[in-house]
Amino acid sequence: MALSAALTIGMSVLVVAPVSAGAPERDRQLRARITALLPDDYRARLAALDARLDVSEGDPRDIAEAVIDPDDYECGTTELTTWLEASVADWTPEDFENVLVVILLNLVFYDALLFPEPAAGRYFGADGEYTGKLQRSFGNLQRFWDIDGRDIEMVPAHGGTLRDVPRMTRVLQFVLELPEAEAAEAAAALAAIVDQPKYDYGNHPIFTFNAFAFTADGQEFPGAGIPTDKIIMGDGMLDGFRAIGLSDVAPNAILGHEYGHHIQFERDLFASPLPGPEATRRTELMADAFSTYWASHKRGENLRWNRVRKTLQTFYNIGDCAFDDVGHHGTPNQRLRAADWGHDIAVRSWPPTRVLPSLTFARLFERKLPALVAPDAG
Structure with missing residues (x-):
């Protein structure tokens, strides 16, 4: 599984020591080389790109409005987060430094978003184990809801891409406008860092522990064209739900949630007078409800109660x-409710076969929202 010790990069060669030979020092040298190759303002450049792509969740330092009081709410660690924490429990500070470099650059998700694989070759899950069920559910979602979803692509994000x-x-x-030779050298160094058993050779779930919806609104990005609307499904998220026994329902539930965001894009449902975190919470809880409405409906997934219960646990866990x-x-x-x-x-x-128009469903949700987010501590 290990990469070659010498990786040819353009006209130069990056020599990579074997992992067993002083791995911490080797990794420090690789990180230092990556840092030297990146522009000084690379974080600002990535933030600007995220803002243009509208995929950033924002910066908490920008919050100017009052936020909810954590003491008013019951909130604890979920089985999913406990599993993810356990998967990195034996890592050293040096191991986390390596991962931080990879996650900050976010290259797997930029690749899936801007340069997806051809549709015919796409598979979901590290071994393609979710491909069939997700493709069937995606087609059902496109037929179920009253938006034109024909322009939405479902795209995987695989850690092995690193x-x-x-x-x-x-x-x-x-993303950083690096010259080809420098970009290739940085890419080779990143590949060498993740090409270790502790990172499952790039497939550790922490690298792809995400799923999200994206719409380009027709914007062109020189070098990438006009990206299509997408739902990105990361292997790491799917791995986590399999580990806690929810793999039979969670992939579809997450897909339904992300499709719910596309309903919000199409119906202009993101607009809200609520401040910062409360506005984001509203859109996320609405997407949860879109998902379980579809999953439980006779014309949707038509799940029976034992699988509905596991679907509810899916949302509780995120x-x-x-x-x-x-x-x-x-x-x-709140997500469970x-x-x-x-x-x-x-x-x-x-009648049970009637599907509510998406705007009607959204209006019902808005009326229910205060009860869904009411304080529950004590």
């Missing part, structure tokens, strides 16, 4: 306690 030096070179050239972060998505309990409400609307619908 070891694909040509692909990472292309992304570095695009709740967070980052109350003062503009990217706060809702506590585990929103998902349960969406399910309840589906099973109480009459």
Whole structure:
């Protein structure tokens, strides 16, 4: 699995010592070389690109409005976060330094967003184990909801891409405008860092522990064209749900949630007078409800109660306690309540085959929102 000890890069050669030979010192040298190759303002450049792509969750330091009081809410660690923490429990500070470099650059997700693989070759899950079920559910979502979803692509994000030096070179050239030789050298150094057993040769879930929806609104990005609307599904998130016993429902539930964001894009449902974290929480809880309404509906996934219960646990497990972060998505309990409400609307619908228009469903959600986010501590 290990990369060659000498990686040819353009006209130069980057010599990479074997992992077993003083790995911490080797990794420090690789990180130093990557830092030297990156522009001094690389974080600002990435932030500017994120702002243009509208994929950034924002910076908590920018919050100017009052935020909710964490002491008013019951919030604890979920089984999913416990699993992820356990997967890195034996890492050293040096190991985390390596991962921080990789995650800050976010190259796997930029690659999936801007340079996706051809549709015919896409697979979901590290071994393609979720491909069929996700593709079937994606088609069902496109038929179920009253938006035109034909322009939305479902795209995977694989951690193994980090070891694909040509692909990472292309992304570095695009996102940071690096010359090809420098981009290739940085990509090779990154590949060498992740090409270790502790990182599962790039496939450790921490590198792709995410899923998100994207719309370009017709913007052109020189070098990448006009990106299509997308739902990106990271292997790491799928791995986590498999580890906690929710793999039969969680991939579809997350897909339904991200499709719910596309409904919000199309119906202009992101606009809100709520401040920072509360505005983000509103859109996320609404997307949870969109997902479970579809999953429980007779014309959607038509799940029976035992699988609905696991779907509700899926959303509980992706709740967070980052109350003062503009990217706060809702506590585990709030996400559970929103998902349960969406399910309840589906099973109480009459006739049972009638699908509510998306705007009607959104209006019902807005009326229910205060109850969903009411303080629950004590």
